[in-house]
Amino acid sequence: MKAVSVNRASSKGIAIGKAFLVKKADLTPSAYKITHDGIGKEIGKFEQVLIQTADQVEKLAADSEIFAGHLMLVRDAVLKDAVIGKIKEQKNAEQALSEAIAEYVSIFESMDDEYMRERSADIKDIGNRIFRNIKGIEDKAFSDIKERVIVIADEISPSDTTAMDFNNILGFITESGGFTSHVSIIARNKGIPAMVGVTGILKEIKNGDMIIMDAVSGTIIIDPDDDEIIKYEAFKEEFLQGQKKLEEISRLPGITMDGKAVELCINVGNVEEIKNAKVKDIEGIGLLRSEFLYMESSHFPTEQEQFEAYKAAAELCGGDVIIRTLDIGGDKKLPYYSFEREDNPFLGWRAIRISLELQEVFKTQLRAILRASHYGKLKIMFPMIISVEELQQAKEVLEHCKQELRNENFLFNENIETGIMVETPAAVVNIEDFAKTADFFSIGTNDLTQYLLAVDRGNQKILGLYNSFHPAVLRSIHKVIQTGHKYNIKVGMCGEFASDPAAIRILLGMGLDEFSMSAKEIPAAKNIIRNSNYKEAIKLAERVLAASTIKEVMAIVQDSPNS
């Protein structure tokens, strides 16, 4: 028995079975030189093969986006010219093709974008297909799989997967490839466990070896004994049950055992994420960070560009969408705007401070949000607020924008709600005053913890001091919720704390109305809520709020029932 630990599982799961090592046909090019007179003939042969290859790929492309892409690569004039150029140097077609492909592969591999780097696999795939056609060999490696096996290969290309019967695939282990490579995507879609980038694994495993691949904790066990197999069979069953349960849960409402309902919303950084989250299953968007419009652009985004994004968000999500106005500065900069160097950027010119100074930029954003508010339930949230004056000023600018839009006959929600992100100690201390001016609160625990405790989140040396379970943070959260409720204001939370398994029941007990987190955290959080008792949670929150040290807090959390 031998165990190999792996740090990158690209599709979670556990598989137990026989290893099937993929041996690829030898694609080493012949080394002979062609004669000067033979150049024309060799080019003719290559062009013929290219047409043959395009015909093959065209058939596959009919119902596959990946092969539609490959078809474009086969037909690429630059690739063709590169190969022909090399044939003119008296290289044979195999040699010329291999060199040209290798050059393009290395260009793609050196690109800084992971998606683009992994496209080198598409170039290789298409190169191999053309190569096999020159040699007249068929690729049968994968069509040979006739029993249920764990496939182990150097890499698995889109062409390979078309030849596979997925019913026979228990898992994938590859030496190359990453999270966005073709095999990873296919494996996740089909729910097949996969580990990629497992260097050296082909040397460790022999064809037909019994193996266990644990793509949950990241282990491969070669030649396991019976006890090990029994143990992992149980893990596998447990994992599958867990997955099934979470999937079911994510479709159920976020309601405690004794009937207290809370909202579970998602935090998103762009419109794509809303599309990817199964929108039907989410109740709303608790935080739409608008920075993506600014940071992925070469200029301050225009009203129309922003309007389209916000409108798309409003239409994709049936529930409330809270748009946070531009929150840059600190560690977030813009490529087209020069920020002055600051000694303490987190205490510097950022978020609402920038918006109130660059009023035209701010107005453009508010006009875009207002116009989009006609298409769904949008709300506006201002970040980094420290004083009621700031909120008043922001609302004045909003009022001005409304008047402009009325004059221009645009339709928008006249009663659009405006709230603040509660993330500064000043906002907590003066929360009662804010409750009279704001329509809702959303607690941003990441910055709130950092500012309350005066601990820089990015400083490794004091990382241990950064802890949202600090009584000062917990009591601040409680004060905000209580005050909000006193004034009939909904209180949400969009920081990481809202999805912390140890924190959820405390927050529930404090009365938090809305929990907002990244989409992937929703099922687990919902599971906790659905297994909680609201009355018990209230007691838990009371005990936690009475604790004066983090240690006491943690002891109470661990010791409480159903935690």
Added chain:
Amino acid sequence: MISQKITITNPSGLHLRPAGLLAGIASKCNSEITIICGQNRINAKSVINIMTAGIKKGTEIEVACNGHTEEQDLKTIIAAIAGGLGE
């Protein structure tokens, strides 16, 4: 030769699919079509060349056309990019 500037709006930039579409449209044009992006001059008729330029969302590029049909071709290319290249 005539040219026009335009900003790429595709969410993941000019990755395989939009690059392929662009190259496909450019290949049907008679004039020579070049994308100028920073220091790079890219043959717009090649999907590989467009991809290796790594053009991201929000990047402003210049499309230059040279040939008898340059006016019509430039319009075609600009319209295709503005239309989001199938995305």
